[in-house]
Amino acid sequence: MAHSGINVLFEGRNLIRLFGGLWTTVEIAGVALILGLLLGIVLGVLRTFPNRLLRLVLRLYLEFFRITPTVVLLFLFYYILPRQLGVNLPANQMAMLAFALWTSAEMSDIVRGALISVPKHQRESGMAIGLNRWQLYRYVLIPQAVSLELPATVNLVTRVIKTTSVLMLISVMDVINVGQQVVEANNQKFPTGVFWVYGMIFVMYFAIDYPLSWWAKRLDKKRLERANG
Amino acid sequence: MSSWQIIQQSLPLFEKGFVLTLWLSFIGIIGSIIVGLICSLLKYFRVPILSKIAVIYVEVSRNTPLLVQLFFLYYAFPVLGFKLNAELCGIVGLIFLGGSYMAEGFSGGFDGVSKTQVETGKAIGLSQLQLARYVVFPQGLILSVPALAANMIFLIKETSIFTVIAIPEMTNTALDLIGMYYRSNEYLLMLVIGYALILIPLSLILTILEKRVRYGSFGN
Numbered sequence: 068m069a070h071s072g073i074n075v076l077f078e079g080r081n082l083i084r085l086f087g088g089l090w091t092t093v094e095i096a097g098v099a100l101i102l103g104l105l106l107g108i109v110l111g112v113l114r115t116f117p118n119r120l121l122r123l124v125l126r127l128y129l130e131f132f133r134i135t136p137t138v139v140l141l142f143l144f145y146y147i148l149p150r151q152l153g154v155n156l157p158a159n160q161m162a163m164l165a166f167a168l169w170t171s172a173e174m175s176d177i178v179r180g181a182l183i184s185v186p187k188h189q190r191e192s193g194m195a196i197g198l199n200r201w202q203l204y205r206y207v208l209i210p211q212a213v214s215l216e217l218p219a220t221v222n223l224v225t226r227v228i229k230t231t232s233v234l235m236l237i238s239v240m241d242v243i244n245v246g247q248q249v250v251e252a253n254n255q256k257f258p259t260g261v262f263w264v265y266g267m268i269f270v271m272y273f274a275i276d277y278p279l280s281w282w283a284k285r286l287d288k289k290r291l292e293r294a295n296g
Numbered sequence: 297m298s299s300w301q302i303i304q305q306s307l308p309l310f311e312k313g314f315v316l317t318l319w320l321s322f323i324g325i326i327g328s329i330i331v332g333l334i335c336s337l338l339k340y341f342r343v344p345i346l347s348k349i350a351v352i353y354v355e356v357s358r359n360t361p362l363l364v365q366l367f368f369l370y371y372a373f374p375v376l377g378f379k380l381n382a383e384l385c386g387i388v389g390l391i392f393l394g395g396s397y398m399a400e401g402f403s404g405g406f407d408g409v410s411k412t413q414v415e416t417g418k419a420i421g422l423s424q425l426q427l428a429r430y431v432v433f434p435q436g437l438i439l440s441v442p443a444l445a446a447n448m449i450f451l452i453k454e455t456s457i458f459t460v461i462a463i464p465e466m467t468n469t470a471l472d473l474i475g476m477y478y479r480s481n482e483y484l485l486m487l488v489i490g491y492a493l494i495l496i497p498l499s500l501i502l503t504i505l506e507k508r509v510r511y512g513s514f515g516n
Binding site: 072133135137138139143147150151225229230231232233235236243250258259261262265266268272273276277280291 | 371467
């Protein structure tokens with residue numbers, strides 16, 4: 068008797084396993100984002116400081132992450148950390164670390180961009196009323212920069228979530244790896260199951276990323292309306 | 297064997313991978329620009345039905361990872377009777393992904409043309425087509441250059457994901473070699489340098505281009 072492929076999702080614990088894999092994906096993306104965004108804010112603020120050496124080093128940090136594809140980055144961490152530096156982390160944590168550093172680099176550029184586009188008179192007025200550097204950032208620059216950078220930050224979040232798909236390459240049991248196993252285990256019984264399993268994963272990613280990118284677009288539109296009147 | 301010998305020995309293989317990465321990126325970028333331009337035009341002119349399809353395509357494509365799109369094309373489509381070889385899958389996948397990014401880039405540029413420009417055009421009696429031809433597109437295309445440039449770099453980096461469907465581009469070559477000879481340091485170094493050789497000159501050229509076209513912007 069022919070089985071309809073969609074039933075592969077409801078066979079045994081397949082669906083639960085897929086959602087388990089999704090949770091691993093979300094967990095890694097979540098931790099990487101929290102660490103990466105925070106570090107990125109600090110680095111972004113530092114990049115607006117006048118110290119040239121500091122700016123150069125942070126710029127090189129950014130460019131390194133910019134020109135290295137995430138797949139390559141992941142493998143750099145995967146091979147270099149244990150073999151050269153003797154750091155043995157489970158694949159999940161290694162992925163969190165790699166993604167967090169990558170996020171921080173991208174975030175630093177967003178934060179820097181937002182900070183330097185706060186109008187100059189704001190900074191100068193702040194200094195004129197005698198704010199020190201910490202107060203200037205805390206009360207004048209950062210609050211204004213947040214609204215400028217928010218759409219880009221949300222877009223970065225969606226990018227990081229999408230990029231977690233490459234985790235399967237370093238054998239993290241993420242949603243795609245689980246999906247592959249489900250497909251292989253059920254290939255005999257459900258020859259068209261592959262379509263439904265990957266279709267399900269497709270929908271899962273879309274369901275997470277679409278609301279975020281919709282939100283980013285709306286924020287951006289609001290910002291443009293405010294700017295153009 | 298010394299590191300240097302390892303590097304020398306694998307150079308010809310890397311060169312092949314490098315050329316394939318360049319070639320696939322090139323076709324992918326050209327295809328993406330064409331698809332993106334068409335989609336953004338459909339959206340701009342609000343062509344009935346087709347513009348809705350373009351919007352749906354853009355949202356589906358840019359909110360899902362390339363890797364999943366490739367898996368779908370490569371493993372799931374054959375079940376339905378469409379069988380493509382790996383390289384064709386890669387190119388189709390890259391254009392499917394890149395088309396939406398480019399569409400967003402073009403649309404962003406068209407939307408960025410200041411309202412006064414559009415209203416002035418209407419006030420002097422330009423038709424919708426004339427408005428597009430003489431006011432919105434020339435300025436909008438210039439405004440979209442930075443986004444298009446960023447997309448190009450993004451798409452080149454995305455070709456590294458082709459390794460999952462075993463296209464022998466640069467990343468795949470490196471990972472294969474590591475699997476065979478366990479010399480991860482040398483091969484990873486070559487891989488990073490390989491991408492740097494493509495991306496550093498390109499991003500310099502694009503930065504210069506962005507500066508040059510900015511002279512053409514007007515009314516902002």
